Amino acid sequence: MRSIPHSIRRLFALVMTASLCALGLSLGVTSTARAAALGNGSVTDPNIVYTGRWDLGSAGAAVPNWTGGYLQTAFTGTTVKVKAREAVNFYASVDGGPDVFYAGVKGTVTLTPQPLPQGTHTLRVSYRSGDTVFQGLVLDAGAGTVAPRVPSGLIEFVGDSITAGALTDRLALDSYGWKTGERLGMLHTQIARSGYCLVGKDGCTGLATQFFKTASTGDQNWDFSRYQASAVVINLGTNDIGHGVTGPEFQSAYTGLLRDIRATYPNAALFAVQTLKKRYVTETKAAVSARNAAGDAKVTYVDTTGWLTDGTDYEDGNGHPNEAGHTKFADRLAPIIAAKLGTAPLKAAPGQPGDPNIRFTGRWDTKSSATAYTPYWAGAYVRTGFTGRTVKLKQRNAIDLWASIDGGPATFYDEARGTVNLTPAPLAAGNHTLQVNYQVVAGSYHGDAVFQGLALDSGATTFAPPGPKNLIEFVGDSITVGTTTSQNARTAYGWLIGERLGADHTQIAQGGAALVDTADDRMSLEQQFTKLNPNAATPDWDFSRYQASAVVINLGTNDVGRGVTPAQFQASYASLLRKVRTAYPNAWIFALRTFSGRFGAETKAAVTASGDTRASYVDTTGWLAADDLSDSVHPNDKGHRTIADRLAPVISERLSGLPHVSRHDPR
Template sequence: MQTSPHQARPRTPGRGPLAVLTAVLTTVLVAGVLSLAGVGQAHAAPGDGSVSDPNIGYVGRWDTSSGTTAVANWTGAYVQTSFTGTTVKVRARDAVNLYVSIDGGPDVFHAGVRGTVNLTPQPLQTGTHTLRITYRSGDTVFQGLVLDSGARTVAPTTRPGLIEFVGDSITAGALTDRLALDSYAWKTGERLGMRHTQIARAGYCLVGQSGCTGLSSQFFKTASTGGTDWDFSRYRADAVVINLGTNDIGHGVSGTAFQSAYTTFLRDIRARYPDAVLFAVQTLKKRYVTETRAAVTARNAAGDTRVRYVDTTGWLTDGTDYEDGDGHPNEAGHTKFADRLAPVISAASIGGTTRSVKAAAPGQPGDPNIKFVGRWDTTSSTTAYTPYWAGAYYRVGFTGRTVQLKQRGTIDFWARIDDGPVTFYDDVKGTVNLTPAALPAGRHTLQVNYQVVAGSYRGDAVFQGLVLDSGATTYPPPAPGKLIEFVGDSITVGTTTSQNARTAYGWLIGERLGAEHTQIAQGGACLVATADGCVGLERQFTQLNPNAPTPGWDFSRYRADAVVINLGTNDVGHGVSSAQFQEAYSSLLRKVRAAYPQAWIFALETFRGRFVPQTEAAVRAAVDGGDSRVSFVDTTGWLGSGDLTDSVHPNDQGHRVIADRLAPVIAARIGA
């Protein structure tokens, strides 16, 4: 019998204290995953594949009280183990729909199966294999495994960290093909390499009212219905993601009642998970936004600093990312959601996750002392971080006398140590020595940026870590207080200058004003995405990669104090009309404002004077609409013929001239 914290385990006659203690402790955690030795079947043999086999891990809220059956409660619960032999079967009590992944392969759907279900119609190679079973619907009861003669289960290699997702039909993945497996919750957990649970059910509210089940109370139960309390000692969540409020409005829940319930809910979750980071997600339909924020603020004010509000504005697009008009994302929408949410969770450095920056060794990807500036992909791999757009760089402080950079493939890059000269490394790969002459012992700083990968240049711009002296470590580099983002095309990239992004006006201005700087720019880009293939930054501004529709960029990773837009030079050559341009410029201004609510936005007149009336009109419309932190910048006469390498692109001198003119304009607005 499974006991709750409020029930005493009955004393067995004739057993001494040590024997009783031993029996209690046979319910164990194997590598952090719940296993069931001693629950019901006290004498289950490790490796026999039975429900109580301690090598079988149960992720999620499973009712294991009988010892002979394990019932999956809520959605997205799964079983995991490893096994020897060439075949495996699962026992199902009655008809059930389930997904099975063997050796990390795709989840294979088994529909309406019952009895002893063969999961390996094609026998496997002899050896040790991994198994994960996820229940979709039907009689979600696990009754054990059937293995080859002489084969055994093996304790699974479990993922560090666990995320619990709390929500309604959206979190459950309703209306998608695979339900829980297609949901943002499942995708986020998989992307972060963590275990994950979905305490979610369609139609549920935060507040229990007018027939709607309230998760503010049902969350603490074993199942989505019923009153049996869940035993929170069976696992500990490292993060809890709450996405609630979409349904409450239809059940007459007032703002005051919602805020009070949310604040209490956060407090009660904290009592169960003292060390977890709690994420309160803005609902996609933007319901109870003020109240959700206020609940987070109240908990922060009460001293709980590990509660975060997640602004989802702009994450999904109406018409393309939803299954219906009721706010249910389609599979692509859930993927986008996960693309945006995973970095937010990762950045919180939650305990145990392989993406946690706390776990990274000094100088390696994930080291919190390395400051990555610009749009870097830090979630697709734990061993290689990839920069996108132009002008991305990283800075770090390090001790010792030498430093080397690990590069996967051939690349050009620039490196600067301390305040010394910038050194160019041409076509290097492997472990690159950045200090052929050893430095004085002590503390040093390093800054590296890669050659822009564009056109015929296809270098491998990937950061794989640093090699430091034995006993050396890293430390946080000095951090500028401001950040300026420059949005544009090849001119903003710095094309035709001596060092590309480094000698472009954006980089120069950032360095001059002592600010971090990013160049969200690509050669040949337009404002408007065109049918003949011009990349449109009105669309791609919100993305991690200029050349991919997903994933979206997580704007919580940095906040720009100023955004400089220089677009329109290329649109005229791709047939963009004046009306199209103005509409797209207004859209881009709205997107920038949503991403950076406090930033000052500067709309530059292109240096060739293209689409000037339309740019000015978009700025006026924004200001008339209440956005007072947008300015049009007249660049007439800034550049002369000696400042260009051709009729379009400034040379090094031209970029310095732009920086001379533009830096004071920006500084006057942001106080840099």
């Protein structure tokens, strides 16, 4: 058995920990210290986290070994550059965005040709080929690095060209190992190289021994005190058959590798994957059984039969998956690993409802179903970034919807259902944005407003779109919904103001809604403002999902004629103001006089009596003329534009002094 060092030693920029939690999850990589001071971006900066087998023996150059090594950090300021010694190919992702490819660059390479907003940002750099040497970062004057948030577990993938992602466009980044690690929300390493075998024989390097080395070539032992894996996935045997390795030789070597990895990672879950070409299946199973019989219950054989389809999921006839094949592999493998680890968070695949790069604005039910998200109230929308040239929307049943790509005009889709092609003319290859919103489901309209995900190009992915710093919530009735306008919620004053001010926006409104709760069946917003669904008493809405910077209330039009007294109205308005303030402690609240003037005095009195210094009464007298209305009550398109023209400057003046909207996990 190999003698593996267990001491933790300080290594320039990085300390890895060997302490494990009760379920076997380890902290795969940590920075040396969560220093309060800003780091300087040098190779030895403790705020730079290196994942993989990096050679940190030089204070001026960090070298990633094997494949799929990457570094992460966070930084302040508006720009970041990376220093490269000689020509190198690498990928860089800023603020969780897509991995941008830099081909054959050297010297000081700018990663932010367009400066970022002031603040704290994240960076990930992964190396592909060439002179793979990291020489540090260049930041703005006065800026520095801060410790990034990193996952609590690490998964290691051991294999040959298949595990390395050979023949795909992005190599390691397109491989099933990288994709599985990202899906599981874990750090990931790929101890893999094209042409490698399990058994070292007939000129083929054997990973039964090379796995324990710092690099894919050479004899320097890797210091396993640098990190501890939570899981190890082994996919070996495809190449051994061409080098005369017998069945008994293979089984013996596999059993030994499993034994030695266990000595290295005492608490890791080990997975022995059946090769896609089904080579040495019996021997692989026997090696797993031998380890199980020896008392190692955390070794699992993974049968990959039927995972990929010949002709569609491969790049060639030698078993190399294409990008779609690697994605399918990850989709099948990730749940198996998650189940064994117990607490590993399984991320949704790109484009699916649980994808963290998809932003849901408004009150969406994201908990009742993992595969179908439902928006409530009016004006809810979904937004994401995506790569590739096409995008399709998956709908359950018929619904009217609007979709805008790359900030262009919204296209209307009438009674859309099934898989809806949003790009009948393919886009230019690159990064794009998408926004989708559904027709308001209320009154006589009963479409199926359910988001079931996106269908993307093979190998494409999503990325988080830039988000506005503020969110404005509009509370009201059919006027706030945009009833009688050409596009309903989209042509209502709330939507128009949000777009004009560059803010996210929600419309907590429903046709026929009133303020006061009376004996009739008319919905009361004093009661339902705190609910997920305007027409259900439960569940309550989770206000930690987002925080509004401003709330605009326009209620009272429908309370007339229902026996509501002025005193009742004022008391209910005061109650709603208190609920809004509890929900949004820092928001500015705007209480509008209804455009018909109904209960205007009581609205103003409720605001005054509240004593809330961040609440304003807005007198709308004279805002609308006869030609601004489609009937005696509802504004038409022109009327809503008129309201936006008058109200937007009022909100904007207050927004300039408001804190940025805070966002939390939308699920």
